[in-house]
Amino acid sequence: MGKIQVNPRKIQISTILWRKLPGLKIEENVFMKDSPLMDDLNVETKEQETTLADEPDWKQLFMDGMENREKALLTEYTSILRNYKEVKKKLSEAEKTKGDGLFDAMVKVRELKSANAKKDEKIQFLHQKLILLQAGLGEDSESIKSMATECPTTEKEVTEDIKVALMDQPETISEIEKRFRMSVDEVLEENLDFWLRFSTTFQQIQKFETEVQDLQSELLKLEEKKRIEDGSSNAKYSLKSDAKPLYNYLREIHTELTVWLEKSMQLKDEVKGRFSSLCDIQEEITAALKESAEDDEFKFTSYQAAKFQGEVLNMKQENNKVADELQAGLDHITTLQLEIERTLAKLNEEFNLAGSKNRQNIQLPHSVSRSRVPLRSFIFGTKPKKHRPSIFSCMHPALYRRHFRSGHNA
Known part of the structure; x- marks a missing residue:
C-alpha cells in the first residue's frame, strides 16, 4: 500500500473543530492517539518552535496591544544598533x-x-x-x-x-721637500705675527676719525660763538682760552698720526719683503722640479711641486690684499693729518696760540745748553744738520707742497 499524504493544516483545523464540539471529545482523543500522521506533525512543530525560539512572540505582542509592540521593536532596534556600533x-x-x-x-x-x-x-x-x-x-x-x-x-x-x-708604507721625505716645507712654515709663522700687528694698527684708524670729528664739531661751535660775540675784548680772551685746549689736543692727535704713519710704512716695507721672498720660493720650486726631472730618481715630483706652488700662490694673494688695504689706510691717515695741519694753522693765525710755546721751547734748550756744552762741539765746532724730507712728502709730494706753501703764505 502507498503512503497517504495528509495536509497538516487540515489536521490542525479538524482538531480545532473537535475541540469546539463537546460531543466529539472521545473521538478527538482516539484520533490523536491512533493517527499514524501525528509523528510527522510533532517533528515539524518542534522544528518551528526551535527556529522561532530566538525571535519575539509576535502573536503575543499583537494580542497585548500596539504599545507593547512598539516598545519591543524599539528595544530590538536599540540592541541591534548598539551591536553594530x-x-x-x-x-x-x-x-x-x-x-x-x-x-x-x-x-x-x-x-x-x-x-x-x-x-x-x-x-x-x-x-x-x-x-x-x-x-x-x-x-x-x-x-x-x-x-x-x-x-x-x-x-x-x-x-x-x-x-x-x-x-x-715607509715615510720617505726628500731633502728638497723638507727644505721647502721649512721655508713655507717659516713664512706662515711670520704671517701670523704680521697679521696681529696689522690688525692692531688698523683698529686705530676709527679712533682717529672719531676724535677728529669731535674736535671739528667743537671748532664749529667756537666759530659760531666768535661770530656772535665779535668785537669785545673779553670775548676775544674767552675765545682764546676755549681754543687753546682744542689746539693742544689737535697737536697730540697730529703726533699720534705721525707715529702711526711711521709704523705703517714699516709694515709696508715688510709686505714688500715678504712678497719678494715668496717669489724667490716659487723660483726655487721651479728650479728644483727641473733638476729632479733631469735625474732618474725623481726626488721631487710634479705633485709635490704643485702642492707647494699652490700654498705660495695663496700667500701671495693674501699679501697683495694686505698691501692694498695698507696703502688705503696710509692715504686716509695722510689726508686726515693734512686737514689737522690746516686747522692748526688757522687756529694759530686767529688766536696766536703757538707763539708763546715756541718761544718757551726755544729758550729752554738754550738755558740748559749753557751748563752742558759737549766737548766735541767745543773743540771741532757744530755742523749744520741736513734737512731730512718728511715721510708725507715721500708719500704725497703734491699735497705736501701745497700745504707747505699755504703755511709760508700765512
Missing part, C-alpha cells in the same frame, strides 16, 4: 592598529635602507683608498684592476687592511 568600533581599532604597525614597519625599512646606503658608500670609499695606497706601494696594474672589480667584504676588514698598508 560596537562591531564598527572594534573594526576601526583593528584597522588603526594595523595601519600604525604598517607605518612603523615602513619607517624602519626606510631607516635601514638609508643606513645600508651610507655603509655601502663608506665601504666603497675605503676600498678605493686601499687601492690607491697599494698602488703607491708599487703593485702591478693587473692586481689593482682585479682588486677594483672585487666587492668589499665588510667595513672592519677594509679598515684593518688600510691600517696594515699604512704601517708597511
